[in-house]
Amino acid sequence: MGEEINENILNTGSGPANNTGVEEVSEPADCGVKYYTLEDIRIHNLSNDTWLIIHDKVYDITTFLEEHPGGEEVLLEQAGADATESFEDVGHSTDAREMLEQYYIGELHMHFLDHVVDTSYRRNSCRGHVSLLHVGTQVLLSAGFQFSSHSFHREAL
């Protein structure tokens, strides 16, 4: 067992940080993209099981910890959480950004899209998901909403 090292995890207020009652949201295999909720990700905060989020993408960096030129410690501080800000604060090089691809495992699932995408559609049909997502997005955008990474807000009309 790895030692739990990051207590500084986002508290989403939506239940326990383990598998009980938390469903991992993933796409059918033929879609090629997996979606993970914050709850799914936050449990991977161990030194032998380390995931983090950078720009809404999810990375399993377990095997990268010892190789990181900036040291293992800074990565462990972000384990199971959103490391976008600290990653950008350092001003990582293009090489560093390209390295990310090796550890990519999926996308952060946006809860707020549940309001515009029917979940049964998302589970059963990749094409249905994409088209419904598109339609839902268009509806919101035409109503004056603007998306940011974790939330959306209404712009002054």
Ligand code: HEM
């Ligand atoms: C998987 C994600 C990450 C990758 C692939 C990565 C990669 C790298 C690479 C290649 C470097 C060498 C300098 C450069 O090329 O920019 C570096 C340096 C560094 N990284 Fe990361 N990094 C990651 C995440 C992070 C995070 C989340 C932090 C949080 C603080 C961080 C902090 C640092 C620091 C402090 C340095 C040293 C900078 C220096 O000594 O000049 N890195 N990283």
